[in-house]
Amino acid sequence: MQFPSIPLAHLDDLWFQVSGTVCNLACTHCFISCSPHNHSFGFLDFETIRTNLEESVALGVKEYYFTGGEPFLHPRMTEILELTLRYGPATVLTNGTVFKDHWLQRLRAAEDASTYSLEFRVSMDGYTPEANDALRGHGTFERILRGVRQLLDHGFLPILTVTPANHEDDPHLFERFVRLLRENGYDRPRLKFLPTLRIGAEAKRGRGYDEHERVTPEMMIGYDQARLVCNHSRVVTDRGVYVCPILLEAPDARLGDSLTEALAPFALAHQPCHTCYQYGALCANASSRQRDT
Amino acid sequence: MPPADSATPEYRRIAVFGGVYSNYLALAAALDDARRRGVEACFCLGDMGAFGPHPDRVFPLLRDFGVHCIQGNYDNSIARGLDDCQCGYTDPRDNHFARLSYRYTFAHTNPDNRAWLGTLPTALRLQLGNYRLLLCHGSPRQMNEFLWESTTSSAFLDYLMRQYDTDVILATHTGIKWHRALEGGRHFVNAGVLGRPENDGRPNVWYALLTLAQSASEGLVTADPALQVEFIPVSYDHEQLAAQMRAEQLPDEFVATVRTGWWTTCLEVLPQKERRCGRF
Numbered sequence: 001m002q003f004p005s006i007p008l009a010h011l012d013d014l015w016f017q018v019s020g021t022v023c024n025l026a027c028t029h030c031f032i033s034c035s036p037h038n039h040s041f042g043f044l045d046f047e048t049i050r051t052n053l054e055e056s057v058a059l060g061v062k063e064y065y066f067t068g069g070e071p072f073l074h075p076r077m078t079e080i081l082e083l084t085l086r087y088g089p090a091t092v093l094t095n096g097t098v099f100k101d102h103w104l105q106r107l108r109a110a111e112d113a114s115t116y117s118l119e120f121r122v123s124m125d126g127y128t129p130e131a132n133d134a135l136r137g138h139g140t141f142e143r144i145l146r147g148v149r150q151l152l153d154h155g156f157l158p159i160l161t162v163t164p165a166n167h168e169d170d171p172h173l174f175e176r177f178v179r180l181l182r183e184n185g186y187d188r189p190r191l192k193f194l195p196t197l198r199i200g201a202e203a204k205r206g207r208g209y210d211e212h213e214r215v216t217p218e219m220m221i222g223y224d225q226a227r228l229v230c231n232h233s234r235v236v237t238d239r240g241v242y243v244c245p246i247l248l249e250a251p252d253a254r255l256g257d258s259l260t261e262a263l264a265p266f267a268l269a270h271q272p273c274h275t276c277y278q279y280g281a282l283c284a285n286a287s288s289r290q291r292d293t
Numbered sequence: 294m295p296p297a298d299s300a301t302p303e304y305r306r307i308a309v310f311g312g313v314y315s316n317y318l319a320l321a322a323a324l325d326d327a328r329r330r331g332v333e334a335c336f337c338l339g340d341m342g343a344f345g346p347h348p349d350r351v352f353p354l355l356r357d358f359g360v361h362c363i364q365g366n367y368d369n370s371i372a373r374g375l376d377d378c379q380c381g382y383t384d385p386r387d388n389h390f391a392r393l394s395y396r397y398t399f400a401h402t403n404p405d406n407r408a409w410l411g412t413l414p415t416a417l418r419l420q421l422g423n424y425r426l427l428l429c430h431g432s433p434r435q436m437n438e439f440l441w442e443s444t445t446s447s448a449f450l451d452y453l454m455r456q457y458d459t460d461v462i463l464a465t466h467t468g469i470k471w472h473r474a475l476e477g478g479r480h481f482v483n484a485g486v487l488g489r490p491e492n493d494g495r496p497n498v499w500y501a502l503l504t505l506a507q508s509a510s511e512g513l514v515t516a517d518p519a520l521q522v523e524f525i526p527v528s529y530d531h532e533q534l535a536a537q538m539r540a541e542q543l544p545d546e547f548v549a550t551v552r553t554g555w556w557t558t559c560l561e562v563l564p565q566k567e568r569r570c571g572r573f
C-alpha cells in the first residue's frame with residue numbers, strides 16, 4: 001500500500017513534549033495513554049529546550065507549543081515559559097488541575113513583559129461532571145473549573161478545548177455549560193471543540209480504527225495540506241524529534257536527534273492520520289489557523 | 294541594500310490603508326488626510342467590502358484617487374462568487390454574522406466591481422528610497438493568514454523577509470495595527486484597517502504613513518535616510534455610517550462596534566493579549 005508523503009512546508013510551530021507521557025491524571029481516552037506511571041517519554045531537560053529555542057530562530061519558527069502529559073508537572077515549567085516568551089508566543093496544553101498561584105503570578109508578569117501571548121488551553125470532556133469525570137476521573141470537573149478560576153484571577157483568558165460526549169448534542173447542555181462558566185467568572189469564554197482520536201487508551205475504550213481508515217494518495221488530490229499538523233510542525237521529546245505530537249508511539253515517527261535532522265517529509269501511513277485528514281489542524285489556536293484560499 | 298530596480302516604482306512618502314469593509318466615509322476621510330500630508334501615492338491592501346453599508350460607494354473613491362489596490366480574501370471571494378469570506382470562523386455566532394454581511398456585500402456589489410476585484414494583484418512591490426517594500430493582504434505566503442502582534446515571532450518575520458527578498462512587509466487582515474522594527478533595518482507593518490475601529494473603545498480608525506526621514510546628518514554622503522512608520526488616526530462621521538447601517542438592516546452588533554469602538558463579533562480569532570484589550 002502507498003501512502004502520501006507530506007513535506008514540511010515551513011516549521012511554523014515547534015512543539016515540546018515537555019513532561020513526556022507523565023500526567024497526574026490517567027484519562028481513559030488519552031491518545032498517548034499518559035499516567036503517573038507512564039515513563040515511555042520523560043521530562044525534557046531545560047538545556048534541551050534552550051538549545052531548541054536557539055536553533056528555532058534560524059528556522060523561522062512562529063509559535064511554540066507545550067504538551068505532555070501534564071506540562072505543569074515539570075519542576076521548571078514556569079522558568080521554561082519565561083524563557084520561551086523571549087523567543088515568541090507560547091501555548092500550553094494543560095489539564096488545569098495542578099496550578100500553583102505563585103507560578104501563575106510569575107507567568108502573568110512574564111507575559112506582560114513580553115510582546116507575545118501566553119495561551120493556556122485547558123481540556124475538558126463534555127459539559128457536565130458526569131460526562132467529564134467518566135473519562136478524566138472522579139472530581140476532575142470541579143478541579144478543572146478551579147484551575148480556570150485561578151487562571152482568570154491572574155488575568156488569563158484560557159481556551160477551553162471541549163470534546164463533547166456522544167450524547168451531548170442537546171443545545172441546552174451547551175447553554176448550561178456556558179452559564180456555568182459565567183458563574184465561575186468566565187463571562188467571555190473562549191471555546192474550541194475537538195473530535196476524539198481513536199488511538200492509545202481510546203482504542204481500548206471505544207472502538208479502534210477500521211483498517212480502511214487510512215489516507216491514500218488519491219485522497220490528497222485537491223486537499224489543503226496546511227490542514228495537517230505535520231505540514232508545519234515538529235515535536236521535541238526526550239527521545240528525539242518526532243513528526244507530530246499525535247504519533248509518539250510509532251517508531252517511524254521519530255525523525256532525528258535534532259530539529260535540523262527532522263525536516264524531511266513524512267508518509268501518512270498511520271490510522272490517526274485519517275482523523276487529522278478529516279478534522280484538520282486540531283492542535284492550532286484559532287488565531288493561527290491556516291487555510292488556503 | 295541593493296540599488297533600486299528601475300522597474301519598481303520609487304517613492305518618498307506613501308499612505309497605506311488596510312481593509313475598507315465598505316466604510317466609504319472613513320476612506321474619504323483618510324484620502325483627504327493623506328493628501329494633506331503630501332503623500333505621493335496611496336495603497337490599499339484589500340478587503341474593500343464586508344461589514345459596512347453600500348459596498349459600491351467604495352470603488353469610485355479608489356479609482357478617482359488612483360489608489361493602488363491589492364486583493365484581500367473578501368475581494369477574492371466576491372470576485373469568484375464563493376459562498377463565504379474565507380475568514381474561517383468556527384464559532385457559530387461569528388459564522389452567523391460573517392455570513393450575513395457576506396451575503397449583503399455580495400448582493401450589493403455590482404458585477405463590474407466584482408470583476409474589477411478579480412483583476413487586482415495579490416501583492417505589490419515598490420521602493421521607498423533604498424527600502425524594498427512588499428505589500429500583501431494577510432502574509433506574503435497566504436492571503437488569509439493572520440499576523441497578530443502577540444502571536445508572530447520576530448524569527449518568523451525575519452524568515453519572511455529572507456524568503457521574499459524584501460526589507461519591509463506591509464499587511465492587514467487582522468484589523469489591528471502594529472509595527473515591529475527588525476534587525477538589519479527591516480520592518481513589518483500591519484496597517485490596521487479603515488473599516489472598523491480597532492477594539493479600543495474609540496470610534497476612530499487608522500492608516501499607516503511611511504516616510505523617508507532625513508537623518509540629522511543630512512548633507513553627509515554617508516547619510517542613509519531612515520524609514521519612519523507612523524500610524525495616523527482618522528475620525529469620520531461614524532454616526533452617519535451607523536445610521537446607514539441601521540437603514541440597511543445590518544446587524545445591531547456591527548452598528549454597536551462602529552459607535553463604541555469595541556468589537557462584538559469575530560472575537561474567536563483574537564489572541565489573548567489582543568483579546569484582553571477589548572471589552573468582549
Ligand code: SF4
Pocket residue numbers: 023024025026027029030031032033034035068069070095123
Ligand atoms: S488526556 Fe491529558 S490530562 Fe488526561 S491523561 Fe492524557 S495527558 Fe493527562
Ligand code: SF4
Pocket residue numbers: 228229230231243244245246247266268270272273274276277
Ligand atoms: S497524525 Fe496527523 S499530524 Fe501526525 S503525521 Fe499523521 S496526519 Fe500528520
Ligand SMILES: [Fe+2]
Pocket residue numbers: 312340365366367430437465466467
Ligand atoms: Fe482579510
